[in-house]
Amino acid sequence: MKGIQMDLISSDKLERLSSVEKIRMILDSVEDGKIIVLERGLTPQEETKLIEATMTKITPGEFAGIEIESYPGAVHQSWFDKLRKKPVDRARLTVIGPADQLKMLKRDRDVISAMVSAR
Amino acid sequence: MGIIKKIRKNLSSAFNKIFKRGKLHRIGIYGPPNAGKTTLANRIVRDFTGDVVGSVSDIPHETRRAHRREGVTIESNGSSITLDIVDTPGLATKIDFQDFMAKGLSEDESRRRAKEATEGVIEAVRWLEDLEGVILVMDATEDPFTQVNVTVIGNMEARNLPLLIVANKIDLDDSMPSRIKSAFPQHPMVPISALTGDNIDVMYDKIAEHFG
Numbered sequence: 655m656k657g658i659q660m661d662l663i664s665s666d667k668l669e670r671l672s673s674v675e676k677i678r679m680i681l682d683s684v685e686d687g688k689i690i691v692l693e694r695g696l697t698p699q700e701e702t703k704l705i706e707a708t709m710t711k712i713t714p715g716e717f718a719g720i721e722i723e724s725y726p727g728a729v730h731q732s733w734f735d736k737l738r739k740k741p742v743d744r745a746r747l748t749v750i751g752p753a754d755q756l757k758m759l760k761r762d763r764d765v766i767s768a769m770v771s772a773r
Numbered sequence: 774m775g776i777i778k779k780i781r782k783n784l785s786s787a788f789n790k791i792f793k794r795g796k797l798h799r800i801g802i803y804g805p806p807n808a809g810k811t812t813l814a815n816r817i818v819r820d821f822t823g824d825v826v827g828s829v830s831d832i833p834h835e836t837r838r839a840h841r842r843e844g845v846t847i848e849s850n851g852s853s854i855t856l857d858i859v860d861t862p863g864l865a866t867k868i869d870f871q872d873f874m875a876k877g878l879s880e881d882e883s884r885r886r887a888k889e890a891t892e893g894v895i896e897a898v899r900w901l902e903d904l905e906g907v908i909l910v911m912d913a914t915e916d917p918f919t920q921v922n923v924t925v926i927g928n929m930e931a932r933n934l935p936l937l938i939v940a941n942k943i944d945l946d947d948s949m950p951s952r953i954k955s956a957f958p959q960h961p962m963v964p965i966s967a968l969t970g971d972n973i974d975v976m977y978d979k980i981a982e983h984f985g
């Protein structure tokens with residue numbers, strides 16, 4: 655069967671991985687042309703690390719980077735949470751794929767609509 | 774502003790001043806490529822010091838190195854605040870050299886620009902850790918739900934640092950600043966045109982209010 659591989663990673667699995675392992679897993683898969691769906695989103699720090707790592711992998715004509723989309727984080731953070739520096743809850747679905755194969759069509763607070771194409 | 778909100782704000786800003794702020798007030802101008810960050814940085818710096826920060830272009834990734842302008846004193850409503858303004862390269866998760874060719878650059882130039890753009894993004898991301906606040910510039914004609922916006926906002930929230938969202942390009946007919954407000958309702962937002970200067974004074978008030 656021809657097609658595009660899609661890996662759906664559970665939050666249990668994600669919880670067991672370190673940040674470095676998560677980012678490596680994501681980039682290795684995406685470079686192979688896979689679409690990754692994470693049950694639980696990355697932390698903001700992991701997101702910036704992923705952007706950095708992606709930039710080092712971009713090679714004109716070969717790899718153009720990633721498309722990544724998640725829902726925005728929790729809206730509600732009380733001032734008490736802020737004082738305690740409680741991290742914002744990021745437990746939301748994230749989809750990641752090669753920039754030349756995954757196109758976001760429409761997103762809003764609750765729905766992500768994407769198109770996947772073969773290489 | 775309600776009295777409770779005011780007390781909270783004063784408390785948390787007093788808290789910030791005592792425990793971590795010190796004298797540094799470095800504010801980064803962030804956003805996706807082409808949002809108008811350099812146009813805005815130039816306007817701020819021109820309004821208060823008479824200089825410019827960097828070059829502006831309709832080709833994305835014009836800024837590929839961060840530029841810091843030290844000690845810009847912004848005055849609004851009788852109060853004033855002195856900030857270091859850092860204009861950063863546009864953040865992106867993808868950079869395709871063919872997009873530059875489509876803008877009329879040669880293949881060699883496009884490849885070089887793509888390479889420099891990736892370095893620029895890394896520089897912008899690294900600057901995030903050395904800032905005390907962020908002005909996040911969005912093009913109000915574009916979809917605000919992008920990973921870049923979510924990531925910048927998430928980082929500032931995680932570190933409990935002030936963030937001001939600027940909905941830029943409201944001079945354009947298809948701009949929808951209200952969409953930005955509803956996308957990120959938990960943060961202050963000000964609609965402006967960095968190009969024409971529309972509503973810029975309101976932005977200065979907000980800067981003094983949130984970064985002071």
Ligand SMILES: Nc1nc2c(ncn2[C@@H]2O[C@H](COP(=O)(O)OP(=O)(O)OP(=O)(O)O)[C@@H](O)[C@H]2O)c(=O)[nH]1
Nearest residue numbers: 806807808809810811812830834835836863967968
């Ligand atoms: N109509 C309109 N155009 C604007 C406005 N602000 C900036 N622009 C235009 O948008 C384009 C990009 O502006 P820049 O200031 O270079 O954008 P930037 O965010 O610094 O872009 P990079 O450095 O590439 O990340 C230029 O053609 C500007 O003239 C605005 O308020 N209204």
Ligand SMILES: [Mg+2]
Nearest residue numbers: 810811835836
């Ligand atoms: Mg610029």
